[in-house]
Amino acid sequence: MTATDSRTDAPPAGPPSGPPAGPPDGVPARVIPAGLPLQPEDPPRVGDFWLRTRLGANAAGYLYSASDDHGRSAVVAMMTEGSADDAAARDRFVTAVDELPVEAVLAHNDADDDDLALWVALGPIREDDGTSSAADERLIAERRGEEVLSAVLMDRVPQLGRFRGPDFRHHWENRRRPGLFRIWPLPWPAVLRPASRLALALALLTMAIIMALAVLIAWLLFRNAPEVDPGPVIPTVSGTATVTVTPTTPPPNTNSPTPDPSGSPTTFPTPTGSPTTGPVPTGSPGGTDTPGGDPGDRF
Template sequence: MANVASPLQYGDPPRLGPYVVQARLHSAPAGFVYLGQGPDGRAVSLAVLTRGAAYDAAARDRFVTAIRDAGGRERSGVRGWLNRPARPRGGGAVLEGAPEVLAYDGGRAPWVAVPYAPGRPGAERFLEPVMVGGTLIGQAHGPDFVPYWLTDRAPALPGPPRPRRPLTETRKRVLIAALAMVLLLLLVVTILLLLLLGRQDSEPQPRQLPPTVFVPTPPPTPETPEPRPSPSQSPSPTESGQSTPGRSPGEDPGDESPL
């Protein structure tokens, strides 16, 4: 059933990474297997987890670990001594019979791409470790259990790629920001200068007094000469002789009382 292709259904991803999804090959409890085509026209087998399994951190980690154990680390250039592939950190055994890994994504919606060969196991080989049961050192031990995420059977779709802004747009924004900063600094300096100059102009300046020129003035000269006593008009006793006692000239005789 793994090599029987069926048309894509609603909710299937149109592409996974650089690979175009063309048809369904297999459906498993942990994910789906698709037939895809690479950029070079090569047919590939693509496996992607279900949305429920992708939301489970443990299930997602088992899927990614199986891919890395099968050669994902060797493709990324990590090698050990004598040019041998480095062993995984977890020390787990390599998945037996796993196909060659062409590419994979271990993000929130992990998937893997392997070469497609009719009649041979493809990417569905990496979905087997996701489903675990009661095992102990490779032997059946304890009861099996059903994962809680089996009811969510939709494929885990990666989010749309975030468009990358061109470099010209970034440089333009940097130049605009730098120009705005320069203008802001110039504005601040201009305001400070205006405040300082305005404060100096508003302070009252002391009024300068005119120079003092002392010119001595002469003392005032009187218009009339010094006053002198004027001579009396009345004759002196020597000139007029004896005068009548009791009455002086100019007196009114009617004021006198009769004797």
């Protein structure tokens, strides 16, 4: 009796045949977003284009998907605050934009705006109708925006010699916030959704009600308050001056009145001598034309 080998030759392991396994039935496939949401530091609008999502970023700038009020889509390339403050980087941005085809540049800001970051809107991009042509146009616009930012960063410049020493790095690479921008007219409330407009209207109405209540409470508290005493009367400046006439020294023992035992009214002695006479000065009190004017009497 001979023993037989029960092992069978297994086929070699290899890639599974057929289409790849997809999600189970009834479970929707995960949708990869076309871009990242905007951050609070991102501008809501540049020029005539409303920014929608972030498509990419590096030390030189950002790529945004955008559209204008007429529904025209575009890809916006905008410099960071660090690269926008470098005159050489701004020149490289302008040169890269000038080298693009004329029909690819939809809009851009003025290169003479030294206090603003440079940006350019690239297109044209047709409405996404599910065809490959619309996707290709968006991809081409994104590639052109990447080329503009790469020209600013100079990361695609070929190496001319051997690598020696430390790697090259721009001094502004750490300043990666979006560059300065200016919006006029203000973007709101045109971009607000109906729910946001309702919230804004309710907030304004609440503020008006609070202000009305504050005015009503103040009126109820102070309506019966006593009137404040009038302040001191400040004399007005006139062209006359009051002159005080001083009598001469009275005789001795005549300073006090002499009581009359008969009950008659008390009489006062009449001072002797004539009153001082002299010219009466005219003009304002304390003026230069008043002799002996006291500076404290001036008003």
